[in-house]
Each structure stands twice: as C-alpha cells, then as structure tokens.
Amino acid sequence: MSTPKPKKKFSRRKFIVRSTVGVGVAIGATYFTRPLWRRSIAGFVNSAELPYNGSTDEPRLWFEVTADNEVILNSPKVEMGQGTFTGLAQIAADELEVDIQQIKVIHAPTASGNIDGTSTGGSTSISSLWQPLRELAATMREMLKIEASKQLGTDAAALTVKNGVVAHNGQTLTYGEIVKNVTEWEIPETPPLKDVSTYKFVGKPVPRVDLKDKVIGAPMFGMDASLPDMLYGAVVRSERIGATFVGADTSSAEKMPGVVKVVKEPDFVGVVATSQMAAEQAKQAIKAEWATERNWQSEDIEAMIKVGQGDPVTIQKTGRAKRILDNEEEVITAEFTSPIGAHAQMEPNGAVAHVENDNATIIMSTQVVNLTRKEVADRLGLAPEDVNIIPTYLGGGFGRRLHTPNAVQAAVLSKAVGKPVKCFFNRREEFQNDTFRPPTHHVLRGVLDKQGKIKAIEHNLSSGDVMFGSPMFPGIAEPVLGADVGAWRGGMIQYEAIPNFRTVSWRVKLPFATSWWRSLGLLANTFAIESFMDELALKAGKDPVQFRLEHIQEDEAGHRLREVIKAAADKAGWKDEVVNGRAMGFAASTDARTPCAQVAEVSIENGEIKVHKVTCAIDPGIAVNPDQVRAQCEGSIIMGQSAAMYERMFVKDGQLLPTIYGPYRMALMRDAPKEIDVVILENADAPGAVGEPPLGPIGAAIANAVFRLTGERLRSLPLTIA
Amino acid sequence: MTISFNINGQPTSLDVDGDTPLLWVVRDMLDLKGTKFGCGKAACGACTLHVDGKAIRSCSYAVKYAEGKNITTIEGLSNGDQLHPVQQAWMEEIVPQCGYCQPGFMMATAALLSEIPNPTDEDINNNIVNVCRCATYYRMRKAIHRAADIQSQNAKNQPS
Amino acid sequence: MKKAHRAYLAFSLLLGLLVFGFSTPRSHPPEPKLPERNKSTAAELTPEQAFDLMMEVLTHKRCVNCHPSDDYPRQGEDSHIHNFGVQRGPDNHGVAALQCQTCHQSENNNHAGVPGAPEWSLAPRKMAWQGLTRVEIARSMLNPDNNGGRTLEETVHHLTEHELVLWAWEPGVDANGTPREKPPVPKAEYIKAVKTWAAGGAPIPEE
DSSP states (O other), X not given: OOOOOOOOOOOHHHHHHHHHHHHHHHHHHXXXXXXXXXXXXXXXXXXXXXXXXXXXXOHHHHEEEOTTSXXXXXXXXXXXXXXXXXXXHHHHHHHHTOOGGXXXXXXOOGGGSOOOSSOSOTTXXXXXXXXXXXXXXXXXXXXXXXXXXXXXXXXXXXXXXETTEEEETTEEEEHHHHHHTOSSOOOOOOXXXXXXXXXXXXXXXXXXXXXXXXXXXXXXXXXXXXXXXXXXXXXXXXXXXXXEEEEEEOHHHHTSTTEEEEEEOSSOEEEEESSHHHHHHHHHHOEEEEEOSOOOOHHHHHHHSOTTSSEEEEEEEESOHHHHHXXXXXXXXXXXXXXBBOOOOSSOOEEEEEEETTEEEEEEOOSOHHHHHHHHHHHHTOOGGGEEEEEOXXXXXXXXXXXXXXXXHHHHHHHHHTSOEEEEOOHXXXXXXXXXXXXXXXXXXEEEOTTSOEEXXXXXXXXXXXXXXXXXXXXXXXXXXXXXXXXXXXXXXXXXXXXXXXXXXXXXXXXXXXXXXXXXXXXXXXXXXXXXXXXXXXXXXXXXXXXXXXXXXXXXXXXXXXXXXXXHHHHHTOOSSOBTTBEEEEEEEEETTEEEEEEEEEEEETTEEEEEEEEEEEOOXXXXXXXXXXXXXXXXXXXXXXXXXXXXXXXXXXEEEOOSBTTBOOOOTTTSOSEEEEEEOOOSSSBOOOSSGGGSTHHHHHHHHXXXXXXXXXXXXXXXXX | OEEEEXXXXXXXXXXOOTTSBHHHIIIIISOOTTSOOSOSSSSSOTTEEEETTEEEEGGGSBGXXXXXXXXXXXXXXXXXXXXXXXXXXXXXXXXXXXXXXXXXXXXXXXXXHHHOSSOOHHHHHHHOOOOOTTOOHHHHHHHHHHHHHHHHHHHHHSOO | OOHHHHHHXXXXXXXXXXXXXXXOOTTSOOOOOOOGGGOSOGGGOOHHHHHHHHHHXXXXXXXXXXXXXXXXXXXXXXXXXXXXXXXXXXXXXXXXXXXXXXXXXXXXXXXXXXXXOTTOOOOOGGXXXXXXXXXXXXXXXXXXXXXXXXXXXXXXXXXXXXXHHHGGGSOOBOTTSOBOXXXXXXXXXXXXXHHHHHHTTOOOOOO
C-alpha cells in the first residue's frame, strides 16, 4: 500500500525564495548594468552555491513506503550517468534508517508534483539536495516513528529504528506495516540531523543503484519507451544554418506504404507511420523548402569569434592590470582558440507522446522536466498540470537535453493522429541540429616582476552564447549580466595572490545554436589560462607547480586549490623533465568551487600525441560516493581529452559537419589513458560539484606535456602537432 | 517475407520486409530493448549483438540474413540468473555511467573473449572500437581483463 | 537488369560522352571523361589500349581502397584510413571481434550507407596495389607468387566475374546517402578490355 498523495499546499519557503528572486531581478534591471555591479554579480555567481529550485518541505512528495518495506525515492533529478540516483539513495538511507537495498530510486513524473523547477545540470544535484534531502528523510523517519508510536501505544522518543524496522520492548513494526494503517500524517518540525561521521552509506563507495539493471540491458531510456497502439513519427529538419521553414511538397510521402498521416505545421512538417522504417523513408520523400540568408563557412565563424569584437564586460578586476600591461615593455602575449564541439551523446533526442482529451503524456530523456512541460503545454494550449512529463534514464545528457523541442514535435504529431507517437532524431539530424559548444578565442597578457612572480595578468575571451538565448534563462538577465555566465565559466583568474588581474568576456552571437556542453566554458578557458601559466612559469625559470603555488591567496578557496595542486604533484611523482620519451604536463582549475589539478603523462608515438597516464586530485568537499567521484573524474578526463585532442565541427556551404561518429572523431578505447589515478580531498564540510570540474585541466595538462616533448606550444584545440 | 531464427534460444518466426534492419525487428517487433540505436550507420556499436556467436552491428544488418541463425542479445547473454563473465566483471568494476552504450560493448567483449580468451591491451584496442560518450573506457579495459580471468577460472572449475 | 541491357546502357553512355560531351547533374559525382586514346570502341582495341582501359579501373579508389599496402582498409572518395582504425586481421577479414562482417554483409545497405558484397574483405597483402604504378600492379597481378597461384585465365575470371570486384559498378551510397563514385569505365567496356588484353597475350608496357 502506498502513502496517500498529499494535496497541493502553499509552500512558505518557496514563496520566500521566489519573491527574493523577483526583487533581485527588479533591482538588477535598474542598477546592475553598471560595470562595478556586473563584476560583483559575476564574482558572486562564480562562487555561489545554487539552491535547489523545488519543493523541499513535503516528505511524501519524495518518499513512498511500500507494503514490502521498500522506500521509493521519487527523484526530481534525472540520472544521466552522473550517479545522482546513487548519491540520493545513500543520503536518504542514512537519515531514513533503512538499508540502501531497501531504497528504489525512480524518476518523478511531473504529475507526482515533485518537480525540479530548473534543471539537472551544472553539477548541482547532490550539492543542492544535500541539506534538503537529509531534512526530508529525517522528517519522514520521524513521521513513521510518530505513527508507529500511535500503533504501539508508546512515546515516539522511546522507539528504536534500524533497517526500516521500528522496535519497542520486543514489539516490532516495519515501515511497510506502519503505513498500512496511516490515515492522516502528522508532520513534525525538522528533526536535528545526524552527525555526518555516523553515516553508514554517505562517504562509502556503494555500488551504483542502477548497476545491475545497466549490466543486463534492463533500464528504460527515452528511446525504449512504448505505449499501446503506438505509431512512429519523423520530422523533417533543416540541414542548413539559419534556415527557416517555408513549406513542403508531401505528395509522394503521402502515398508511401505505412504512412498514416503527413502533418503540416507552420514551423515544421512531419509524418506518422506504422513503423520506424516507414516513417524515416516517408520523411526522406518529403521535399521541404527552406529559406536561408547566407551560405556560412568555417572562416566566417572564425572571423566572428575574435577578442575585440562584440560586447565586452569586465567580469573580474583586482588592481590595475590593464594599465600595467599597456605600459610595461616585457609583456608576454599569447592567443588560444577552441573549435565548435558536438554533444554526440549516444541516445538521440526524441519523445514518446500521447495527447488525448486535453491531456498529454510525454515519456522521454530530458534534463529540464519543468521547461519541457511548459513548452508542450504552451504549444497544445493546455495548462501545465494537464501535461505529464515522465522522465526516463538518459542515454547521456552533457547539456544536450536542456533544450527539448523534440517533445513539442512528438506531442503535435500525436495530437494529429490521436494515438501515441514515438518520434526521434536520426544521427545526422542530431549532429546538424545540435546546440553546440561555442568556439572561443582567448588573448592572454602577462608580465613578471624581478623576482619572477606575476605582476599583472589579463584574460580576454570571446565566445558564442552558452546561457543567453536559452528559454531556461530569463531574458532580463542578459542586460543585467552583460556577459554570458556559461561562456566565462572557468575564465576567471584563480591565482588571486597576483596583485593585478583582470578578465574580460566578449559576447558574440553566432548564426547557429550554441549552448551548454558539459562544463561549459571551463574546458576552453582553462586550456588557455593554464597553458599561459605554464609559459609564464618557464619564462620565470620556475617549476610550474611551485610557480602556481606562489600565486595562490591565503583564504579557504586558496587553501583548497593549493592542496589539490600539491596532492596531484605528489601522487604523480611530478618531475619537469623528459624521461624515456615521456613528459608530464600540469594544470589546475576551480569550477563551481571545486578545485581540481591534473598531471598528464604524454609521449609522441608515430607523430601522434599519446596520453599514458593522468593523475587527478580533486576536492569536492564531502565525497558522498568516493567511487562515483572517481568515475566522474575518469569519464571527464577522457571526455575532455577527446574534446581537446580530436573533436571539431566545421561549417561548409551552410552545413555543420560531420554528421556521424568516425568523421566526428572522438576518443576510443585505444586513445584513452591506461592509467587514471584519482586522489580525493575533502576540505569542505558539504558535497560540492563533481561531474564537470575534472574536465577543466586536461587540455592544458596534455598541451603543456607536449611542449616539453617537442618545444612547440599548441595554442588551438584540437591539439595537433606539426 | 517470413523469416525464422532463434533469438536468445527461442525459435521465432516473423512476417517482415526482409530489408528491415535486424535492430528494429529486435526492438520494435520482439520488444527486446536492451540493444540500442545509436547512429544507424554501423559507426558507434550501440546495436551490437551476436549472430551465430559473432559480433554484428544490427542497425546495418538486414533481417533477411538472419534466416535460420542463432541471435543473442544482451537479454540472452546471461545463463538464466548466472551472469556472463563479462557482465560479472562489469558489475565488479562498476563500469556503466549512463549505460546506453554498455550492452553493445558487453556483446562486443563477449565475442572477443570467445575468440581470444586472454586478450592483450592491444587486442582490446583493435577489437573494441565502440563509442562511449561518458568515456568509461578506463574501467571497461579493467573489466575486459577481469572478465577474461573469470572466464578462465570458470573453465578450470568445469569438470572435463 | 539483364546483362545485355547494361552493356547497351554502358555503350550509350560512352557514345553520349564522346558525341555530346555529356554533362551529368550536379548532385551526382561527375562521370570522369575517358582519356583521348580510348576514342574507339572496345572491339577495336589493341591489347595495349585494352591495358590502358583496364588500368583506369584497377587504379580507381573503388579498387585500391581494398588493396592497401598496409594493414588498414581505406574508404571514401579521398581514400582515408577506415574510420575507427579498422584493421586487416590475420586472414584479411578483420580482427577477432571486429570482422568485416560485423558491419559489411553480402549486399549494400543503403539505409545505413554501409557497402556490402559477397566475401567483403581486403585483398591479401601480396596483392597490395596502393602506391604502385600500373606496370607494377599488372606484374603483381600476373605473378603466381602474389596472386594466389592463379593462371592468366583464372586471373581474368577473377577480374571479370568476381562479385566483390564487380561491386565497383554498384557501389551504393555512403552514410550521407551520396552515391559513391564508380570507376571511370563502364563495366562492360572494362570486362571486354580485360579479355582483349588477356587474349592479346597480356602485354605489360614499358613505363
């Protein structure tokens, strides 16, 4: 038997949060466009802890106790590989006093009411739910104890609880037995939380809760969803940059076998058929007409992404870096670039939609359940409550599923035929209609003092948009911030003991969609800054690790950064020399307050860069699951290596290419380092970001190693040696 | 046309257009969803399954070729509740992240181990060229070696 | 399509090229023009002219891509190393769990753009043509040490009847759905040229 669903109720906490945001935005619109304010906001955003945006005061939205004493955890965060389900289960189990095996984590459908108002992204799931989820679980435990005390006729304080069994004087009740007889729940004040050191699951390398399913092929991803009587849809998508839909000749498609209906909408044309194959073939028979204004080429894009073009915003300023650098003589200047990157996640985007009787059900992989629901509701003219988004496991996220027009298209097709419709991108469409990682250009300037320390440093970065233009992001924020928070992620100088430093972000709007790609600007910005730090260290005649340590300030962030730098160097046995054809390269970054340092061991084999080993030290604060922290580091390092060494989209005759794995070269088994050594430090008293920070250092670490092998400073991603 | 084959030990007959990719037959007609669609171009390996014990990328394999053959998908890799050594190793090393590409990798690895019971790192590099975007390659390599150990241990324990 | 039809079509195409300077639609790869020296019908070819015509085909990427001089098949119109570092393997059919047949079947798959033909595989190392001159290819082809002990008659049979060889004229489409470029000589002309060359004693010119 399940716990009764609570009625919607007014949440005071939510009101407070929302009105604060509202007031903030109003003030922001008036004052924050001033440079000093913009810098303050940028600084705040850079080190802010993003709160969870959803209900956290109703335990029954989150937990459902079943008759066989299992606790279902309705997760508003989605599982896309980052291990969030496992971390949430560990946190909940410890406060609920159940064994982790008793917890089953599922994706909360929006109809459950447990909705994340923002997204699963930004490496915030565990950090933002750490406090609320513990409080919810502890409250749920107390609620169960209160009900047990009524049923056992004793005081709740006298009860003991273990593994979901409440005991008193030899009498026992399981949680499952307790809920059977509950008619009305009493919700107590939030009880005190346990001491973190007493937790049995938090802090332990518990195997992933989805492990067994994922090894036997059982989990349901968006593309695995099906409904009775389901038909298959396909949507014609543009292959050219900036194309707008004009119309389509669908006459031959309409006559094809298996075609149920051709659906013409003002903004797209699609087809519904009885099988995946029939839909795909009919789509190819539709002759769509598109209007394009320009035949874009890679050179056009490269010419746009240049520091000095577009709108500059100074996001960081201490001392008088610009004045010093404009006047000194021994200024070192270097430029860096990064290319357009594709998400290339393995599961294409799509949805299974069923629209009937003014209700819509959408089953899909999405990182933005709330936005998806809103967009489907708006298009169908329904209230959001009439749309139920049922999230599934994601076949990779990486930011690709923060835009979900695919849900709207599937819903429109379903409505047109009155039956469930499954509609997915094919791989070519996935590559051509991606929301890409924007290309970047960086200009670094620095000058050393007589002691070989940095006197002044400046980072100018130019990037396409990441957050701006996203429906997730209120339009008002653009003029307030001026600079795209996503684009400059990782772009600030983290060595704050330098007396004069400055970062300027230049915004460029590109003709194709650019957006969030795991770690956003971190990959490119760190590549530029940390390659430059290496140059400055060599110029100063100092060891690059020591050189970095000399420029770190004495505060908490500085302490944590210093410790990961030392730990990575120690563990790797850091030596700034070439041994047996192998060299080490060093780099460090701080992202979302998590510092990470890496040492890459590299050689050149048959004219290609070979990465043998990466040592990584990371300090995410409390590591809820050390094994999954390691897994995220390993994956981030190889994904970052892949982006830094191989990946590049280009633009030819108005098309984004390539459109398939292989030509879009990514790291394979043979390319990945055989050894990855991860050291976890926990110099903060709460869990922080894990899933993205380790993507930062790898590009520069590899490039810095290559410099030691070849004497060539690689300034462009993907790294290629002459 | 009517096509008959064994899938995961079950004899199956279907009326289907012979040019339909085996992947869609397995997923949509037989409702075995463990085999994944990644690219439809035999480029990523997410759809890898076994036909007569050999690794096949089923998105590019017309179902007509399957006539009279034995097909194994990830759902049929284990022996009942007894996981295949590759699956056991994948559990021990906690390989999957998002998990989408993993069935293809495990099927490719199982095919590799049946041909080369103790693969070297170079064998692994040359044979396992599927794509994993979570980039779980580091653990996969460890798991492949571990699976080879489990398999040879099982072989030793089997009465001859 | 019947063979006679194909021959007729090929002949018409050739005629079109010669007489009208035939231009093909832009969406298809251009049909390369035949060299000047072949301005005669195959029936009238000397064995030397037949050699030239045959070599137009044998040095084309549809042939050479699978006759590499190293252990990596080539692919595409630019003959790049096969994606994913696919390898020759011990018997030219790929490595243990990454056989050619993992992806390539006995026919082209035009949904996927994956080419296929019976016995899809690499030519043995001894039959490597990549980087060889026409003369070197011809010598190698006739050398029993390299060609698997074939007689001239058997070599002609391989060149004119083997389905994998003849696939070059039905190469299907690539992953983008673009038709693959065919060899510059129509199939019937090529077959005739091979036979004319062989019948004339398989002369190999001095170059």
